[in-house]
Amino acid sequence: MRYSKIIIWLLGLLFSLYYSLTAQSQEDILQDLQIDVVYLASDHLQGRETGTIGEELAARYITKRFKQIGLTPKGEGNTYVQPFAFNFSTNPHNKDSEARIGKNIIGLLDNGAPTTVIIGAHFDHIGRGAFGSRFLDGPVVHNGADDNASGVGVLLYLADALKKSNLKNNNYLFIAFSGEELGLYGSKHFVKQPTIALNQVNYMLNMDMVGRLRSDKTLIINGAGTSPVWKETFPKIKGTPIKIETFDSGTGPSDHTSFYLADIPVLHFFTGTHQDYHKPTDDSELINYEGMHEIADFMLALIAQLDKKGKIDFTKTKDDSQRQAASFRVTLGILPDYSYGGEGMLIDAVLDDRPAHAADIQKGDIVIKMGDKKVKDIFDYMEGLSQFNAGDTTTVVIKRGKSELKKKITF
Ligand SMILES: [Zn+2]
Structure with a gap:
């Protein structure tokens, strides 16, 4: 054997050893997704309404996970937390509004790149259903497993996967938003008081309700008209079971809207509405964890396609109503x-x-x-x-x- 061949063989051995120690099996991945969703959607968190103890517990859990994954704190004052105050009126007949404080949880994967991709999902929900519930028989915990513990689960998976990947031509900023259900308050605040320079932001991906992938594997993607690059790139994603249905509009009732209005290309990933939407029955037993994994891998393939593209162009969208x-x-x-x-x-x-x-x-x-x-x-x-x-x-x-x-x- 020639000397160089021995080196190649040794490198191969080291690589396979490293791979077997670090690669997560499919079973581990599904289990991690399930652990995150089950905790966030448990009765213990009382529906994670912004400004309540349930939101605080969810914020602490996400902070702990960001730390574990190895993200850099990018909230206020070297922490992962970005607090924001807002006035909210639970009763539209009543002009008095209630002052509340919510918390975005923000962590950065810094690759020293000139551009940053924002990946976001809201973690708040509607608590015991005082506002926005479709359930009429009194206050009950609305667990919000699909809306949007599922999005947070995918966010955490992506943070871990991107940290271990060789996709280094962007930095990645992960934001778990609060105040979404009461009026996109967390994302609006971030755009007004960003903790990174907004002109470095390449694009924003929002996951809101990605836990109910149906058997036909249709993933709805809103925002496809916000950059010419999106529709060129989707057909290049091969080897995925996901079928996509795209809509152009950059606005909709979720956090990507705040970024679109700041002229940033956005996509919103969504597995569709269902009979448990904003009801106490939006529970973790009904989540399709394999589907979440398939969506996350579809998103990783999209991110990989864009890795060497530099900053992508923004386009305004027409009415897509x-x-x-x-x-x-x-x-x-x-x-x-x-x-x-x-x-x-x-x-x-x-x-x-x-x-x-x-x-x-x-x-x-x-x-x-x-x-x-x-x-x-x-x-x-x-x-x-x-x-x-x-x-x-x-x-x-x-x-x-x-x-x-x-x-x-x-x-
Ligand atoms: Zn939602």
Whole structure:
């Protein structure tokens, strides 16, 4: 044997020894995912409502896991925690709002790269269902296993996998957001007070509800129009059982919206809504852990495809409300601001040559009444809209600055 051959053989031996010591078996991976989800979605955490002890316990658990994985603290003052204060009104009839403090948990995988990828998932849920519950029979713990212990589980898996990988051309910032369910407060705060320079951010991946992959293995991806790179890259991901269904819009009712509005390319991964959504029965027994693993590996393959691409381009998306619009006979031709937490429905954009545009309704206006229907939030707005047919005329009341204006609309 030549000397160089012996060296190669020795290196091979060392590599396989190293691999057998560090590689996690499929069984270990599924078990880790399950441990994270079962703890976060246990009754002990009381539904993880922002500002409660349940949220605090969840924050401590995620902090411990970030430390274990070896992420660098990137919250405030050398800790993993970024606290934020917000005012929240549980009763829309009541102007008094409650001051609360939430906590984002933030850890960095620093590869010394010029750009950083943000990977996020919210860890808060709706507690005992005082706000946002679809369960009507009194206060009960809403465990939120799919929404969104599942997203946090995938986040922790990705942090560990990226730490061990050779994908070094980006840094990775992992954020477990709080305040999502009450109005995207944690992600809005991070974008306003980022702990890294936002102009270094390459793109943001958000997992919200990734625990119910169905047997046809369809993964919904929102935000596919926020960079031209996304749709070029998806077909290059081979050897995955995942089938994707993409939607262009960069806005939606989850934390990626906050980053899209800061001109950052985003994707939101989602396995679809279900009968346990925002009910006490969103439990860990119903989670598809293999599915979570398949989604996580799909995301790793996507990240690997982009490793040497440098900073990807951002594009604004058009209204992608076909899915919601399908259940309405008419539309106003506006885009709601999903991240708005105040009373009424804030208009983010007005589309040309549609009813709202014709009635001189403008971006920044807040819809507070549609016909006789008072609009306290986006759901009231949708309900209001569903009463009308094409050709109907009604009055829409909007707030513009301090004045209230009545606008006549013809659908
Ligand atoms: Zn959620």
